Each structure stands twice: as C-alpha cells, then as structure tokens.
Amino acid sequence: MNSSSSSSSCTCCFRTRTRVQSLVFLFVVLCHGVDASSINSVKVSISKVEDAVNFHIYYGQAFKVIKNAIDGESYLLIQNNSRMAARTKYCTSRIKSFVVPLSNYSIDADYNFPVSFFELLGVLQSLKGITSGSVASQCVLKLYEAGKIGIINKSETQELAQYGAHFITNTDQPQSCNFASFVPYGEDTPLQRAEWIKFLGVFANAETRANQVYNAVRENYQCLLNLAKSRTSFKPTVAWMQYDNGIWSFTTEKYKLKYVEDAGGENVDASINKITYNISNPEDLDELHAILCTVDVVIDETFSSDPAVYNTSTFLQNINVEDHSCFAFLSNQCLWRYDKRIQNSTALDWYNGAVSQPQLVLADFIEVLFPTGNSTTTYFRNIAKDEGVVQITSEMCDRDVSLAMEPAITVC
Numbered sequence: 080m081n082s083s084s085s086s087s088s089c090t091c092c093f094r095t096r097t098r099v100q101s102l103v104f105l106f107v108v109l110c111h112g113v114d115a116s117s118i119n120s121v122k123v124s125i126s127k128v129e130d131a132v133n134f135h136i137y138y139g140q141a142f143k144v145i146k147n148a149i150d151g152e153s154y155l156l157i158q159n160n161s162r163m164a165a166r167t168k169y170c171t172s173r174i175k176s177f178v179v180p181l182s183n184y185s186i187d188a189d190y191n192f193p194v195s196f197f198e199l200l201g202v203l204q205s206l207k208g209i210t211s212g213s214v215a216s217q218c219v220l221k222l223y224e225a226g227k228i229g230i231i232n233k234s235e236t237q238e239l240a241q242y243g244a245h246f247i248t249n250t251d252q253p254q255s256c257n258f259a260s261f262v263p264y265g266e267d268t269p270l271q272r273a274e275w276i277k278f279l280g281v282f283a284n285a286e287t288r289a290n291q292v293y294n295a296v297r298e299n300y301q302c303l304l305n306l307a308k309s310r311t312s313f314k315p316t317v318a319w320m321q322y323d324n325g326i327w328s329f330t331t332e333k334y335k336l337k338y339v340e341d342a343g344g345e346n347v348d349a350s351i352n353k354i355t356y357n358i359s360n361p362e363d364l365d366e367l368h369a370i371l372c373t374v375d376v377v378i379d380e381t382f383s384s385d386p387a388v389y390n391t392s393t394f395l396q397n398i399n400v401e402d403h404s405c406f407a408f409l410s411n412q413c414l415w416r417y418d419k420r421i422q423n424s425t426a427l428d429w430y431n432g433a434v435s436q437p438q439l440v441l442a443d444f445i446e447v448l449f450p451t452g453n454s455t456t457t458y459f460r461n462i463a464k465d466e467g468v469v470q471i472t473s474e475m476c477d478r479d480v481s482l483a484m485e486p487a488i489t490v491c
Contacts, residue, residue, distance in 0.1 A: 124287040124290075126281060126290055128274065129274065130268070130271050130297075131272075131274040131277075132266065133149050133262065134146065134148060134149075135148075136278075136281055141158045141161035141163050142157045142158065143155075145281055149250060149265045151173065152172075152174065152260065153175075154259060155167075155176040156177050156179045157177070159179065164178050170256035175256060175257070175259070177243060177244055177257070177282065180282070180284040181243035181283060183243050184245070184282075185206070185208030185209065185239065185242040185244075185245045185246070186210070186245070186246045187233060187245065187246065187248065188214050189210050189211050189233070189249075191215075191248070191426065191427065191431065192248055193261075193431045193435055194214060194216050194219055195434070195435040196261075196263075196279050196434075198216065198218060198483070198484040199276060199435055199483060200288055200289060201481075201482060201483025201484070203218060203219070203222070204222075206219070207227075207229065207242065208228065209223065209229075210230070210231055215471055216428075216431060216432075217471050217476040218473075218476040220422070220472065220476070221473040221476040221480065222480060223473075236255050239255055240255065240256075242257060243257065244257050244259050244282060245257050246258075246279075247259070247260055248261060259282070261275065263434055266334065267333040267337070268333065268337050269300070269338060269341075269440065270300060273296050273297070273434070273435055273437050274293050295488065296436060299486075299489055299491070303442055306445070307342050308343070310343050314343060315344045315376050315448045316347060316374050316375045317344045317376045317377075317378065318346075318378070319339075320377060322381040325358055326356065327358065327367055329347060329351055329354070335378075338437075338440060338441060339448075341441055342445045344444070347373075347374065364400075374408055376408055376413040377408045377413065378459075379415070379416050381397065383418070385424050386416070386418040386421055386424060386427075386468055389418070389462065391409075409463060412461060413447070413461075414462050416459065416462055417459050419459055419460035419466070420457070420471055421468050421470065426471075428458060429458050436486055440457075442457075443459045444459075
C-alpha cells in the first residue's frame with residue numbers, strides 16, 4: 080500500500096471514529112446527561128444553570144443539548160459550521176434538532192410571550208414573525224410597524240417552517256418540528272424564571288451575554304433582598320387575590336408569595352389561601368370581609384378586558400361591601416394592580432419585562448410595602464390613589480434595536 084492510500088485510509092478511520100464518538104456522546108447526554116462543567120475540551124463559552132430547575136444544558140464538540148423538564152423534550156442544537164448540521168435532523172416526540180445560531184425565529188405572541196429576554200440578549204433583529212400584534216414591548220412594536228416583523232398564522236405549518244425556530248409558551252398546542260417550548264412561567268421563584276435567558280442564549284450562541292445579564296439581575300435582586308431584610312419594622316400582611324364569576328380566591332402561585340417575603344412582607348395565612356369565597360353566599364362574604372380587615376396591602380389580580388377603567392369602585396363592587404371602614408388597605412391607600420404597563424388593553428408587561436427583570440418587581444414591592452414617595456413603580460399602579468395605566472407604543476422605543484438592551488439596575 081502506498082503512502083497516499085495509507086494516509087487516505089487513516090483520515091477515513093479518524094473521521095469515522097470521530098463521528099462515532101460524537102454519536103456515543105450524544106446518546107449519553109440524552110439518556111443520562113453530562114454536565115457542562117465536565118466538558119473541558121469545549122472552546123466556546125458555556126452557560127451553567129444555577130437556580131432554575133426546569134431546564135438543563137449540556138455541551139458536546141459541535142452541538143449542545145437542552146433538556147426541557149416542562150414538556151420532557153430535548154433540543155439538539157447543532158453548530159452551523161459543523162458536518163452534523165448538514166446530515167443530522169431529528170423530529171420526534173422526545174427530541175428535535177436545530178441549527179445554531181438561529182438565522183431567524185418567530186414567537187407565539189398569543190400567550191403573553193416574554194420577548195424582553197430576546198431584547199436583553201441583543202437578538203431582536205432576528206425576530207421575523209409574531210402571531211399577534213399584541214406585544215408589551217415598544218421596540219418589537221417599532222419593528223413590526225416598520226415591516227421588519229410580520230404577522231404569521233400559527234395554523235399554517237408551511238408558513239412557520241421558514242423560521243429556524245418558533246418559540247411557544249403554551250405547550251398544550253400541536254407542535255411542528257421547529258417548535259421550542261420556552262416556559263419560564265413554570266418556575267417557582269423570580270430568579271429561577273429570570274435564568275431562562277440562558278435557555279434562549281444557547282440558541283443564539285450568546286451564552287456570554289446571557290451569563291452577564293443574569294448575573295447582573297441576580298446581584299441587584301440580592302442587594303434589594305438584603306436591604307429589605309435589614310428593616311426592623313413590622314411586616315405588612317399582603318393578600319394576592321382575584322375575582323372571577325362571583326368567586327374571590329387568594330393566589331397560591333409561589334413566585335408571587337416569594338416577592339412578598341423577599342420585600343419584607345408577610346402573606347396571608349396558608350390555610351386561607353386554599354379557600355374560595357362566593358359573594359352570593361352570606362357566610363362566605365362575611366368571612367371574606369373579616370379576613371380583609373386583617374390585611375395591610377391588597378394586590379387585585381382580577382382580569383379586566385379594559386384595565387384602564389378598572390379602579391377602586393370596580394373592586395368595591397366585586398367585593399360587595401358597603402361599610403369598608405375596617406379595611407386598613409383602603410384607608411391607607413394600599414390597593415394595587417400589576418397592569419400599569421399595557422399594550423392594546425390585552426398585553427401586560429407583567430408577563431414580559433417583569434419576568435426577565437425581577438429586580439424591578441422587587442423594587443416595586445419594597446415601595447408598595449414601605450412607601451417613601453420617592454420611587455416610581457414600574458409594574459404596579461395604586462388604584463386607591465386613582466393611578467392610571469401606561470399605554471405602550473412604538474414611539475417609546477428610543478434605543479438602537481440592533482444592540483442589546485441593558486438590564487435596569489436599581490440603586491439599593
């Protein structure tokens with residue numbers, strides 16, 4: 080055998096062996112998991128999940144894997160300059176493949192998609208399709224109105240197929256091969272939800288930026304938390320509550336209760352949280368009024384098709400009470416809603432910017448519980464003081480959308 084054929088044979092063997100090793104590694108990752116910290120040979124930047132519990136990231140030589148605990152799917156992300164990109168494609172009930180970094184993507188905006196994560200990463204210009212114009216982001220609206228983002232019909236599979244990925248938050252809908260579930264709402268704490276920026280960062284090869292943003296958000300949140308802990312004053316009692324079809328109920332969502340605790344407040348008794356109150360039942364109504372007489376702050380989460388007209392009178396009508404003299408939260412003007420920033424009366428920034436930047440929500444809450452009058456809240460409005468809503472419009476976008484949005488750091 081001459082040297083040329085010998086060299087060719089060795090090269091072929093090397094390539095075969097490398098491919099087999101990659102496939103074996105992929106199998107191990109999908110079945111058992113290999114942590115990012117154990118891959119020393121990877122030269123690209125990596126993200127390590129530190130607080131969130133519903134997704135995990137693993138790294139190979141030319142690919143990355145995200146395991147999504149919410150829907151049980153694994154996403155194989157293949158680098159676009161690798162051989163795998165041209166010859167590997169998965170679309171099964173448990174694994175889908177994507178080529179990264181994404182050249183473009185679309186989002187399902189029908190379910191309050193938190194598009195602010197993309198703004199913080201600096202990849203907003205790659206957003207090319209949205210299912211609705213109701214988005215609580217002034218810069219997304221600016222791009223949409225300029226014709227750089229189009230409205231898409233999510234029932235048209237072929238229309239969605241043109242995008243590198245179609246991100247959704249509602250995992251119950253039928254999914255095509257390029258659907259990826261982005262569900263920070265499934266986490267239990269504010270910081271866990273915010274860390275999902277690392278999930279999106281992997282799709283954009285923007286791990287370094289994702290790490291920077293999350294570290295800044297977490298550091299500021301922790302600073303505000305320490306400030307709240309240093310208070311020696313009493314802990315105001317807070318009730319998150321909502322009214323629906325004649326029934327009042329107290330919220331049990333853990334991340335909301337966590338905000339109260341971290342801001343230095345106290346949630347209503349856990350046993351009360353498990354009970355609903357029918358205002359048409361005199362006993363229920365009397366018991367509800369008795370409970371409210373012990374509360375210092377109320378967060379009214381009641382859905383309104385037109386938040387701009389929801390005010391204290393609406394609340395009192397729903398609570399069905401004439402004598403509210405014992406309600407300290409009313410006499411002290413501590414009746415709040417989180418619909419301060421809205422777009423088109425349907426999209427609330429509470430489900431957008433408040434998810435990616437929980438430090439702003441915590442700062443709001445500290446002002447809600449311990450008002451100084453020196454701070455303006457971002458997401459909460461005080462309807463006891465007749466505070467109105469802020470309508471989000473494209474004219475509010477005063478930054479270069481080709482650049483990453485910086486997280487808003489609160490002085491503490």
